[in-house]
Amino acid sequence: MTEYTEAQQRDLLKIVIVGHVDHGKSTLVGRLFHDTGSLPDGKLEAIQAMCDQRGLPFEYAFLMDAMQAERDQGITIDTSQIWFNTDQRDYVIIDAPGHTEFLKNMITGAASSEAAVLVIDAGEGVQEQSRKHGYLLHLLGVKQIAIAVNKMDMIDYDQAKFDAIETEYRAYLTSIGVTPTYLIPVSAREGDNIASRSANMDWYQGPTLVEALDSFEDTSLPVDAPLRFPIQDVYKFDERRILAGRIESGTLKVGDELLFSPSNKKARIKSIEAWSVPEQPTSASAGASIGITLDHQLFIERGELASHVATPPLETDVFTARLFWLAKDPLTVGKCYTMKLHTGECQVEVQEIRTVINTDTLSEGAGSELQRNSIGEVVLRARKMLALDGYDDVAATGRFVLIDNYNIAAGGVINMTGYADQRDLITQKSENITRVSHDVTEEARAARNGHIGGVLWFTGLSGSGKSTLAVLVEKRLFQKGYQSYVLDGDNVRHGLNANLGFSPEDRAENIRRIGEVAGLFSRAGMVAITSFISPYRSDRDRARTAVGSNFHEIYIKADVAACEGRDPKGLYKKARSGEIAEFTGVSAPYEAPENPQLVVDTVSQDIETCVDQIVDYIEEHLSLSRSKSLDFSI
């Protein structure tokens, strides 16, 4: 018996071939096969017979175009795969359609690739699809890209024309943050610079396409990255309760303490279970589909993300994402979709379309919808807390798809810039605490004050008039006999929140504390007026929860232009000059309230009218009896 060991295995690299329709992708694949001796017996003859039957010249494209409709129309409809090998290693070639109509098939092919060959027709030059495909490869995370400038035979192997394409396309790729590894002049039909060096292009000194492919690296699994182990299922086939899933990044071992997010539960790994192995494993790493048991029973469901305690994923219910939209119906603001994120599923609402990106010109514009096959940056808000990462930090937990009406409508990658990790805001760190009840009831306090306690939560851009109005309202309320007090942003940051900066996390913590303090004021029977930009809806929602039923969200409404015109603290000027990073309304998001109890428009109304409006609202909602409270007026 001949010995065979796994050590004899060769590397396998997955390569996608993309490019504009008719730029010669399928021909290139056929030529690669032929020139590396990878074609099966009889395949050439079969293709020849097929071409003869149709009265067509011989086309290598028929190697990949397996469907009758593809052969009839001479276009690739769906992505296809075929195996070939060079002296150095084995390859799977994924041929992806170039036609816009089949972009979802192109993406399907490209999403599973480790490297790409992007084909450009030397005669036609860089086309819209060439740019779009370059952009999509970048978004999908394909980092090793060789550009094959094809059909050089059709332009008489002209170096100047090649140079012009190279300059143009390199500039484009650089502008989207991609460094193409190679640009190679080739002729797929004639075999120039595919597997062997072309005699027709002495001026080209770089590698052939096969040499370029052989130089690409097998993308290694992120074994050394932080542990991300999304729970796929929980099995209870016997006495074991096994948490099953695939490790997306990092390494775990028996005895490790795991943190489950977003539930924030913790347990240690008791065992790594496996069937039909010589011995039970004690550790496992990225890429492995495993099952573990825990040292104590936890209720864990599919969608929880296990990590080590020291390197947890982020928790949030809002984030921005780059989306490639594939569904027939456009994506629109306000619509809900099902998001699949690692093994979790959640309903998300499109809160905003920040930009619609034109991949041809790279211009970015605002828009109310995202059309099929276009790319945009959107803000998504989830119905529950999610455990995730920025795509640049951990790819597998930073990307997702959206489902609309049973179909995958989009793929997206997550960007958390400007949004806070909300984990700390929802985590109670101390244990063994018991609430103390008061003997003085809220009713008694209200009866003495003549009004119930409450929180008037002013939100609006910097310069919208929050603080100005807050102090005027406070004064008017005092005159009317109300117990009231203003909690102002800058004041609080001098004391209670002096240890907080302006990072998204610190801003969120700032608001969390104010929400709690305002809640205490309210329960003490007072009317607390808070004056904070509080740009994130999540933070205001948390404050609403802390305060309870007497929370009144008051939107102090003024647009950026008006606020910038006022600029009472000179902050807009600093933000525009770059002195202040992440300034709300300029370089950081402001999420206007959806259903505020009151909108106070400080652009169309004068200050006095605004104050009247707010005081009227307070009297209506907080006063025990309007006539009674008037008795206190001076």
Add this chain to the structure above:
Amino acid sequence: MTMSHLDELEAESIYILREAFNRLGKIGLLWSLGKDSNVMLWLARKAFFGKVPFPAMHVDTGKKFKEMYDFRDQYADEWGLNFMRGECPPLSEIDPSLPPATRAAARKTEGLKRFLAEHKFDGVIAGIRRDEEALRAKERVFSPRQTTGEWDFRDQPPEFWNQYNTSFPPNVHVRIHPLLHWTEVDIWKYTLREGIPVIPLYFAKNGKRYRSLGDEDITNPVDSDATTIPEIIRELETTTVSERSGRAMDHEAEDSFERLRANGYM
């Protein structure tokens, strides 16, 4: 702790099997007794820690080799499988416009459709590979079908990374393909590594062996001297003969396989 190529293939297939089990309703695994579905069954035992939590189903044309039936009866029992057998209709009930071998193969499609309809499966796990045939190369891991079994290969769902679409409207059933990314030689290397039982017909006798096992009347052996799995692996690493060259129905007309697959053939 780097993963070998076989480790990666295995991990991906297990992930797919677990997705199918978790996300879909009533599912079963098509066990055709050949080398691929034996590997698939083995992977299912790995995925679920020795217990295959869905039936292993053989849609029987009644025309398999005796060795295949022996194999089936032995391991269905030994592996503690929930085994189910489906019956194929007679040739007289099949579209007479099909070429003869294609028509014979279509019995299996019809048998499968009837079986699935009778037991109301939401999804079936099938052991096809992309490298077997150019049309299968275009398949998806989760491939939705109409109730009649048709494959709309002109408009397939996109697949991003490992985010397979697993939500389907009520009248659709799904084919799940956990071996799509494997090649023939991968199957043999894995069979060897794991010690998975093999039907003896795959080993050469008198200079011939079967590379692909179908029905006895429409499957032909190929020239080979390979009598062990390592020899098979060595043969496959140098051969330029395609795997399904011994399958008659693939070659009768340019689109005969396409017609079969569009109608629900695996």
